[in-house]
Amino acid sequence: MIHSKSSLYMNRTHTGKKLPPGAVAPPPEMTEEEMFSTVFNETVLKRFLRFLAPYKLMISASFLAVIVFTLTQLAFPILIQKTLDRQFTFLGDGLESLKAGLLIFAAVVVLNFISHFCMEFLISRVAQRLLFDLRRAMYEHLQRVPLSFMDKMEVGRLISRLQGDVGSLQEFLETSVHAFGDIVLLMGIIGVLLWLEPTLGAMTIALLPILVLIHYFWLPIARKAFLQARTTSSIVSGTMCENIRGVRVVQGMIREPVNLTLYEEKANDHFKSTVHAAKIAQIMLPTVDSLTGIAMAIIVVVGGGLVLEGELTAGVMIAYMLYVQRFFDPIRALTMHYSIFQRAMASGERIFEVLDVSVDIKDAHDTIDLENLSGDIKFKNVTFAYHPQQPVLKNINLEIKNRETVALVGPTGCGKTSIA
Structure with missing residues (x-):
């Protein structure tokens, strides 16, 4: 049978099969209101930290590596400034001062590489172990839950929790370390800007309220868009798992066109929500670039005048321009980290809901281990x-x-x- 085609979002096509009365796909596992209200859950965070307890040494080492990495990032513009202004004189003046600056710069580059590698290696190692521990704990618990729970819970939704929600907690762990580094970097840049030249630093920091105001209006819209994309992804995964699991029944009842149409609708909703979230996310990039351009213009106009008047060295001005290029990046990154944090809280609730399902049938305290069974x-x-x-x-x-x-x-x- 040939079905008519109908237009979908962004010029894609739909089979156009008319659904029979009552044909519906599984509803979302969590409503938008429930997900959007999940900002901070102390219980989820405490239980999440228990899973991290065996790896506290590696996590501490990763945070130490983040601090070292961030400090080296802050040191690069200062080293360039001092090298250009010939302030490294322990090997001599003139060309020897330039050589000394290059040696120090090379040493910091090596330290930056080592600390960055250690940071990424350690946190990735912990994240993968956390992923394994959470999935193993859920799988082990699901082997002992009562059959009544399995009758009521759709397999697709359990798969979504085992895959997507556990992955959200893994992503949250990785981004938490990077968020800590972004906070240290932001505070360090502000401090260095005010230390090098208070006037230029104050004029640059004055742009922060503009970005904060933009974030105030942008963040609720972006949060809703990101979580909607996550919700529709869970629905698509659940619908697919349920259809594959029951494919024999589907084929036996000649229901393939109906299920395909239902899945296309859910997949199209997910596609639209993902594209919408991507559009919202891209708003911040030109905004940050515009503010960076304004800050650079301030440095060129005001700082250039100070250089011509001899009140500011060329090295300090170049260092300022390098710092300003990085100034708004941590703020933008922290905004994205907040969305990941909120999504992780919602995913954590769903994971621990599964782990909290009571086991009705348990061994008695005086159970006797059977040995030498005869088979009777x-x-x-x-x-x-x-x-x-x-x-x-x-x-x-x-x-x-x-x-x-x-x-x-x-x-x-x-x-x-x-x-x-």
Whole structure:
């Protein structure tokens, strides 16, 4: 059968299959309001830190590497300034001063490389181990949850939690270290700007309120767009898993066109939300570039005048321009880190919800380990009930010898499955 094509977002096509009444895909696992209100959850953070406890030494080392890496980033413009102004005189004046500056610069470059490598290596190692620990904990717990939970919970949503939500916590750990570095870098740049030339520093920092005001209006819109993209991604993953898991039933009922149409709708929603989030995210790039250009213009006009008047050296002006190029980058990065943090809080709640599912059937405290089993099965006055006041089996006596095959025959509801 040939179906008509209908237009989708950005000139893509849709099969156009008309859905029968009542045909729907699974609803979102968490509403937008629930996700958008998840800003900080102390319980989630504490439980997340418990998973990180075995790796506290590596995490501490990664934070130390971040500090060293950030300090080397701050040192580069100062080294260039002092080299150009010939302030390194321990090897002599003139050309020897330039050689001394190059030697120090090369040493800092090596330290920058080592610290950067250690930072990325350590935090990536911890993040991968955290990923493994969380998924193993969830998988191990899912082996022991009651069947009633598995009957109510769609497999696709569990897969979404095992994959997407655990990945969000891994991303949060990695970005937390980078966010710490961005904060140190921002504070360091502000301090150095005011130290080198207070007037130019104050004029550059005066642009911060403009960026803060832009963030104030941009952040709620961006947060909603990012979380909407995450929500639709979870829906698409869940819909796909459920369809693949039940593909035999789908084919048996000749429901392929209906399921394809349902999936196309969800995939299209995800595509639109992802493109929209990308557009919102790109607003900050030209904004930061524009503010950087304004700050550079201030340095060229005001700083150039100070250089011509002899009140400022050329090295200091060049250092200022290098610092201003990096000044707004940490702010933009911290904005993105905040979105990741908020998404991680929502994902953490969903992960720990699974880990908190109660296990109804547990071994008694006085359980005896069975050894030297003969293979015989013997029931002696066995009574069993799913509900305390409604026994399904009562005083059952049964003995099955090793390697013996027994068939249980009886009407529906007589207890065959319960015995088996």
